[in-house]
Amino acid sequence: MTDPTDTDLPPGTPSAAPRTPLWSHVKTSILEMIREKGIGANAPLPSEKELCELYKVSRTVVREALNQLVYEHVIYKRQGKGAFVAGKREEQDFVGSVVGFSGELMDKHRRITRRVLVQRIATPSERAQKHLRLPPGDGPESKVVEVSRVQMVDGIPRLLVHHSIPARMAPGLESVPLQTRSFYDVLQKQYGILFRRADRWIEAVMPTKEEAQLLGIAPTSPLLAIESCALSERGDAIEYYYALFRTDLASLHIRIE
Template sequence: MNTLADIAPLLDRNAQSPLWTQFRDALRSLILNGELAIGAKLPTEAELGEQFGISRIVVREALADLVRSGLIYKIKGQGAFVSARERDEDFVSTVLGFSDEMERKGRTVRTQVLVQELRAPSAAQAQSLALSDGQLVVALKRLRSVDGELSLLVETAIPADLAPGLHRTKLENRSLYDVLRRQYGHRIVRAERWIDAVMPDASTCLLLALAEPEPLLRIESLAYGPTGRPLEHYHALHRCKASRLHVKTTT
């Protein structure tokens, strides 16, 4: 029977990347490639350290990051187990919104509101939302988690005249699209989205609990209502190590 050390890439002690990230990526690759089955129990920290010739501290740090990514889970007194493959996330290709799409899949979404205020828009927001001089926006900055894993940092602007009082509405653990629909009668019917990859700055790493910087997907979205007026502009930074964005196209 193969050990993990037999089928995982050898760790390079001369590489610039730390041993714990090399070990984490080796385990992640085995999980996503199906070489470690869902539900499989991992060896103990001591056994992993012996197989790979690394310290338990290195093992523990790598396993903790895999837990945060949702690829493994731990049961007290029993050990660590493989939880799932990489997940497909469809919210970029729908107008449901992040919360609605995740909840439709039976996932648990939590939202922490970091900023919620009435203010003048940035130049980019004013242009995207077709605002005139003097018009204000409700500006939001929210941290989203899925099944306990920090996943998304989102900055949103809504034209204030379309949602009076939104800056005072309780939005913790609520879907913004649901609030716009129920409280203000606004329905998102289409959206344009642009996606690229970026490296996070120090403050983003702190908010998303990243042990070290890792590539994030940056999503810019401009959403419209039935009249064609822009209702929402957002920038999102999406941690995607344990998920893929899924987009469907039609002719």
């Protein structure tokens, strides 16, 4: 197998200074291909096998070149689907607001779709119970409605989010169709639940294999984990969620006031 640090130039790549890694030349060639062929945002690149044959290099070299382009946000990968050209990363004004994830994107005329994974009455997780200030035990006052969804923007998975709402505040929510509706719009219009402020915690995490599959990314792709507790005007805890956000497609805009 060819060493990815090999300095021999594959056919069709520009000349470079001695000792430049081979993957760097392949990366440059892929950039030129994207530019010269006018490959647009979200369009697929040739497969790894096709790139190996095109540049006469090993798969190790091609993968390193693609990984560098992912790191530089030029392309993104979808698990089992290949590599795609990334568009300009947008800013999602989310962290500094109590609006839902889709609110700002709908204002930008993006196509938002949702895949519901879980929608049920359940015993809350330890974190949800703590943040929602629910009593311990298995009684009705301790139950929550759990809703887990994958949100997609223009057909591309961007967010995996797990909501918990005290069941007593939203009776019947476990049966409300949510595939095509904003979660927060349902809470406001159907249950009169209004958020006035929220506390949020953010950290970088690595996805599990299942989470990576749901978001269409490689298991080695880092994500932002966002934990949130929303409060009513009276200061009651009314929603807890844990979300995983793909920052290879968008950055989060934070405003502190």
